[in-house]
Amino acid sequence: MKTTIVLLGPPGAGKGTQGEKLTDEFGYVRLSTGDMLREAVRNGTELGKKAKEYMDAGALVPNDLIINLMKEKIAGINGGVLLDGFPRTVEQADALAEQMEVDLALNFDVADEELVSRLTQRRSCPNCNAVYHLVTKKPAKEGVCDKCGAALYQRDDDKEATVRNRLEVYRKNTMPLIDYYSKKGTLVTIEGSGDIDAIFEQVKKAIQ
Numbered sequence: 001m002k003t004t005i006v007l008l009g010p011p012g013a014g015k016g017t018q019g020e021k022l023t024d025e026f027g028y029v030r031l032s033t034g035d036m037l038r039e040a041v042r043n044g045t046e047l048g049k050k051a052k053e054y055m056d057a058g059a060l061v062p063n064d065l066i067i068n069l070m071k072e073k074i075a076g077i078n079g080g081v082l083l084d085g086f087p088r089t090v091e092q093a094d095a096l097a098e099q100m101e102v103d104l105a106l107n108f109d110v111a112d113e114e115l116v117s118r119l120t121q122r123r124s125c126p127n128c129n130a131v132y133h134l135v136t137k138k139p140a141k142e143g144v145c146d147k148c149g150a151a152l153y154q155r156d157d158d159k160e161a162t163v164r165n166r167l168e169v170y171r172k173n174t175m176p177l178i179d180y181y182s183k184k185g186t187l188v189t190i191e192g193s194g195d196i197d198a199i200f201e202q203v204k205k206a207i208q
C-alpha cells in the first residue's frame with residue numbers, strides 16, 4: 001500500500017472529500033495546507049495574518065511560508081500520510097522531494113463549470129474540517145456537522161468571483177505538477193466527476 005500520497009487537482013476536485021474517506025478507512029494522517037492556514041487565520045497567528053489577504057483573493061500564499069510550515073509538520077509524521085493542497089508549485093514540490101519520496105500523486109480531473117457549482121454550494125465544518133454540499137452531500141441536520149455537531153459555514157473564498165480566480169491560479173501554478181509527477185512515474189489521474197463512493201473505489205485501487 002502506498003504510504004506517501006499527494007492529492008492533486010483543481011479547487012473543488014474532491015481532494016478533501018476523498019482524503020477524508022482515506023483517513024477514515026485506512027488511518028492515513030491528512031495534512032491539508034488549506035485547513036492549517038484557515039485555522040491560523042481563525043486563531044490570529046502571525047502565519048494567519050500573513051496568509052489571509054492571499055487566501056481572500058484566491059491567490060497562493062508565498063512559497064517560503066508554506067515550505068517552512070510543511071517541513072515542520074512532515075518531520076513529525078511516522079506512517080501513511082496524505083498531502084492535500086501541498087505541493088502547489090514546482091518550487092514546493094522540489095522542497096518536498098528533498099524531505100521525502102512521494103509514492104503516488106493522485107490527480108482528480110473535473111470540468112471547470114462543475115467545480116464552480118460544487119464550491120459555491122459547499123459548506124465546511126470549522127471544527128473538524130469535514131466538507132458537505134447543499135445538494136450532493138447534505139448533513140443529516142441542516143447546517144450542522146454530522147461528525148462533531150459544529151455549525152457549518154461557507155468559506156470566504158467559495159464566492160464565485162474568487163473561485164474563478166483560484167481556477168486561473170491553479171492552471172498557471174499547480175497544473176505543471178501533473179507533468180512533474182508524470183515524469184517521475186508516480187502520477188495516477190482519476191475522473192473526479194460522478195458518485196463520490198464510485199470515485200473512492202478508483203482511489204482504493206490506485207493506493208494498492
Ligand code: AP5
Pocket residue numbers: 009010011012013014015016017018033034035037054055056058059060061062063066084085086087088092118119121122123131132133134136137157166192193194195196199
Ligand atoms: P485549499 O483549502 O487547499 O483549497 P483548494 O485546493 O482550492 O481545494 P478545496 O478545498 O477548495 O477543494 P477540494 O479539492 O478539497 O474539494 P472538496 O473535497 O472540498 O486552499 C485554500 C487557499 O489556501 C488557497 O487558495 C491558497 O490561498 C492557500 N493555500 C493552501 N495550500 C497552499 C499551498 N500549498 N501554497 C500556497 N497557498 C496555499 O469538494 C468540494 C465540494 O464538492 C464539496 O462541497 C464536496 O461535498 C463536493 N464534492 C466532492 N466530490 C464530489 C462529487 N464526486 N460529486 C459532487 N460533489 C462533490
